[in-house]
Amino acid sequence: MSKRCVALLSGGLDSMLAIRLMQEQGIEVEALNFKTLFTCCQDQSAQAAHDLGVRLTVVSQDDDYLELLRKPEYGYGKGANPCVDCRIYMFDKAKRFMEQIDAGFIISGEVVGQRPMSQKRTDLEVIAHHSHLDDLLLRPLSARVLHPTLPEREGWVDREKLYGFVGRSRKELIALGKKLGLRSLPTPSTGCALTEPLFSQKVFDLIQIQPQARRWDYEVLRQGRHFRFDAETKVMVGRNEAENDALKYAHQLPDAASTAYLYPANFLGPFALVAGRASEKAVAFAAGLLLKYGKFEGPGEPLVEVVQRDQPSRQVVAAVSDAVETARTLGSEPTSRRSQQPI
Ligand code: SF4
Incomplete structure (x- = not known):
C-alpha cells in the first residue's frame, strides 16, 4: 500500500485542494513546482507549501522545453501557450521524481472542463497517457467522473472521499477550501506569460x-x-x-x-x-x-x-x-x- 504521492503544486487553489484531500486520507505528499522561463508563481507555491505543511521541490525546465514550444504536437491555446504538451512535459518529469523518491502515484488539481486548452476530458487522458503515467495520475477534484485510477482501485485512496467537479465554476471549490480549513484561498494560478x-x-x-x-x-x-x-x-x-x-x-x-x-x-x-x-x-x-x-x-x-x-x-x-x-x-x-x- 502506497501512502506517499507527488503533487504538482502551482500555488493556486486547485492544487492546494488536491493536496489537502490526500492529507485528509493520511497520505504523505511531496510537492513539485515547475519553474518555467515564462512563469512567475514560485513565491505563491512556496507559501502554499508552507500553509499545507508539505515539502516543496522546485524544478527548472531544461532547454528541451524550447523544442516543445516551437512545435507543440497539440498546438497552442489563445496565446503561445502549448498547454497540453507542457503538461505532458511536466508530468513526465514528475514521474521521474516519483520514481526517485519511491512515491506511489501523482496527483494534480486539474478539473475536467475547467480550462479550454488542457483540461477537456480527452486532454486529461492524452496527458496521462503521453507522460507514461496512465492510471498513476489521480485528479482528486474530478476523480469521480473519471475512470478509477490504480491508487483508487488498490484502495490506497478512498474514491468515495474524492470529488466529481466539472466546469469552470469556482464557487464549489472555494466552499471546499473553506470546509477543508485552508487559511488562504488563492485565485487560480496562472502566472504564465505564454497565455x-x-x-x-x-x-x-x-x-x-x-x-x-x-x-x-x-x-x-x-x-x-x-x-x-x-x-x-x-x-x-x-x-x-x-x-x-x-x-x-x-x-x-x-x-x-x-x-x-x-x-x-x-x-x-x-x-x-x-x-x-x-x-x-x-x-x-x-x-x-x-x-x-x-x-x-x-x-x-x-x-x-x-x-x-x-x-x-x-x-x-x-x-x-x-x-x-x-x-x-x-x-x-x-x-x-x-x-x-x-x-
Ligand atoms: S499555462 Fe503555461 S505553464 Fe501552464 S500548462 Fe499552459 S503553457 Fe504550461
Missing part, C-alpha cells in the same frame, strides 16, 4: 523569424521594449532602471546573444542591447531609439556610446530616422508585418 496575447507575439516572432533562437533570447523577452530590425537582429531598450540593469546583466551572461550594448554619452536615456548582427545600420537604429526614449537638451549633438564585443568602445551621433520614428515594440502590432520596419 498573454502581447507577450505571445514576442514569442511567435522568435519562433517564426529566428527558429534558432536559444534560451537566452527567450529569457530576455520579459525585459524592455523589443524591436525587430531584420531577420537576424533585434534591439531591446530598457523602460526603467530595473530593466536597464536586467539588460546589462543579460549581456554579461556567457550565453548572451547580444553583440553590442549602447548607452547615452551626453543625455539621459535608457540602455539598449543589439542581439544578432550589430551592423552599422542596426547600431544607428538602436542609437536612434535611445534618443527617442531619452531626453537630449543639448548643447551639441546627442552622442551614444557603443560597446561591441571584442572592439574598443566608440561614440555615434544619434538620430531619429523614419525607421526609428515609426518603430513599434513587438507585442503592440500584429506579427504579420515582418520587414526591416520593426513590427
Whole structure:
C-alpha cells in the first residue's frame, strides 16, 4: 500500500485542494513546482507549501522545453501557450521524481472542463497517457467522473472521499477550501506569460523569424521594449532602471546573444542591447531609439556610446530616422508585418 504521492503544486487553489484531500486520507505528499522561463508563481507555491505543511521541490525546465514550444504536437491555446504538451512535459518529469523518491502515484488539481486548452476530458487522458503515467495520475477534484485510477482501485485512496467537479465554476471549490480549513484561498494560478496575447507575439516572432533562437533570447523577452530590425537582429531598450540593469546583466551572461550594448554619452536615456548582427545600420537604429526614449537638451549633438564585443568602445551621433520614428515594440502590432520596419 502506497501512502506517499507527488503533487504538482502551482500555488493556486486547485492544487492546494488536491493536496489537502490526500492529507485528509493520511497520505504523505511531496510537492513539485515547475519553474518555467515564462512563469512567475514560485513565491505563491512556496507559501502554499508552507500553509499545507508539505515539502516543496522546485524544478527548472531544461532547454528541451524550447523544442516543445516551437512545435507543440497539440498546438497552442489563445496565446503561445502549448498547454497540453507542457503538461505532458511536466508530468513526465514528475514521474521521474516519483520514481526517485519511491512515491506511489501523482496527483494534480486539474478539473475536467475547467480550462479550454488542457483540461477537456480527452486532454486529461492524452496527458496521462503521453507522460507514461496512465492510471498513476489521480485528479482528486474530478476523480469521480473519471475512470478509477490504480491508487483508487488498490484502495490506497478512498474514491468515495474524492470529488466529481466539472466546469469552470469556482464557487464549489472555494466552499471546499473553506470546509477543508485552508487559511488562504488563492485565485487560480496562472502566472504564465505564454497565455498573454502581447507577450505571445514576442514569442511567435522568435519562433517564426529566428527558429534558432536559444534560451537566452527567450529569457530576455520579459525585459524592455523589443524591436525587430531584420531577420537576424533585434534591439531591446530598457523602460526603467530595473530593466536597464536586467539588460546589462543579460549581456554579461556567457550565453548572451547580444553583440553590442549602447548607452547615452551626453543625455539621459535608457540602455539598449543589439542581439544578432550589430551592423552599422542596426547600431544607428538602436542609437536612434535611445534618443527617442531619452531626453537630449543639448548643447551639441546627442552622442551614444557603443560597446561591441571584442572592439574598443566608440561614440555615434544619434538620430531619429523614419525607421526609428515609426518603430513599434513587438507585442503592440500584429506579427504579420515582418520587414526591416520593426513590427
Ligand atoms: S499555462 Fe503555461 S505553464 Fe501552464 S500548462 Fe499552459 S503553457 Fe504550461
